[in-house]
Amino acid sequence: MEYLHSMIRVSDIDESLKFFCGGLGMVETMRKDSEKGRFTLVFLAAADDQGKAKESKSPLVELTYNWDEKGYEGGRNFGHLAYRVDDIYGLCAHLQNQGVTINRPPRDGRMAFVKSPDGISIELLQKGDARPLQEPWASMDNTGSW
Secondary structure, eight states, X not given: OOOOEEEEEOSOHHHHHIIIXXXXXXXXXXXXXXXXXXXXXXXXXXXXXXXXXXXHOOSEEEEEEETTOOOOOTTXXXXXXXXXXXXXXXXXXXHHHTTOOEEEOOTTSSEEEEEOTTOOEEEEEESXXXXXXXXXXXXXXXXXXX
């Protein structure tokens, strides 16, 4: 068995790409528009995975934009995605500067949660050992849910 991708349904493709590509630094590897099916599929890879993703089409996140959908309820979009990151503090600061709420700050120097524009939880995990505790993160409270 080989892991291929996780699919999440999105309600605004531009906002989702701003978050995943502009915020998290993911790279679009493939896109498919279906006029007949009235949907757009956008496949994204983490920057460090893009070579493998283009070659084997994995591991990827598939953003599915259904042109006529008005919203998703009852868990039809997803649970959470997790990414290992080089600098959890730097990425959280970058996301915060883009207007993203850090729902679970990296108080422990190791783990944080944010949400995509469609409310999908994204877990960020520090690569290697936890970073030394650092403000403002160490004393920052949780915001909302994740």
